[in-house]
Amino acid sequence: xxxxxxxxxxxxxxxxxxxxxxxxxxxxxxxxxxxxxxxxxxxxxxxxxxxxxxxxxxxxxxxxxxxxxxxxxxxxxxxxxxxxxxxxxxxxxxxxxxxxxxxxxxxxxxxxxxxxxxxxxxxxxxxxxxxxxxxxxxxxxxxxxxxxxxxxxxxxxxxxxxxxxxxxxxxxxxxxxxxxxxxxxxxxx
Numbered sequence: 001x002x003x004x005x006x007x008x009x010x011x012x013x014x015x016x017x018x019x020x021x022x023x024x025x026x027x028x029x030x031x032x033x034x035x036x037x038x039x040x041x042x043x044x045x046x047x048x049x050x051x052x053x054x055x056x057x058x059x060x061x062x063x064x065x066x067x068x069x070x071x072x073x074x075x076x077x078x079x080x081x082x083x084x085x086x087x088x089x090x091x092x093x094x095x096x097x098x099x100x101x102x103x104x105x106x107x108x109x110x111x112x113x114x115x116x117x118x119x120x121x122x123x124x125x126x127x128x129x130x131x132x133x134x135x136x137x138x139x140x141x142x143x144x145x146x147x148x149x150x151x152x153x154x155x156x157x158x159x160x161x162x163x164x165x166x167x168x169x170x171x172x173x174x175x176x177x178x179x180x181x182x183x184x185x186x187x188x189x
Contacts (some may be wrong), residue, residue: 044054
């Protein structure tokens with residue numbers, strides 16, 4: 001079941017008389033919001049939590065909080081506002097990890113052959129390990145920008161830092177990843 005459907009089905013079960021009385025229009029507007037942004041919110045939560053079930057729960061919690069408080073009405077930049085909301089919910093759910101946990105991360109691959117699958121999984125695991133080794137401030141900006149397709153203004157809003165700081169962190173994160181990748185590549189040759 002998709003995140004958007006789970007969120008909407010959870011909302012529909014709460015006092016249907018009250019929801020019907022409050023307005024079908026509100027439901028339709030919120031359903032549109034869920035449909036437009038549930039994938040983005042999942043990517044943001046997954047980028048932080050690295051677990052699909054936890055990410056779905058974070059998205060659902062974020063949507064429920066927004067619906068109950070009507071905080072979603074009249075927001076200027078939906079994408080940035082929702083990304084920041086789910087980021088904060090995901091931060092609250094984030095487990096503490098040890099370096100051993102981080103080095104054992106692997107990602108599923110949809111490659112056609114076993115060889116391609118193994119190669120892509122190795123590359124993704126290597127990239128994840130390299131990204132996980134970055135300082136938190138650099139990793140957060142990189143995850144939001146590269147994996148979640150947010151621009152520097154939106155990343156700045158999510159992290160509550162100046163836009164120039166985001167650009168600097170992204171530049172430093174990419175340079176550090178390149179340096180680490182080249183060091184590993186040089187060590188294998």
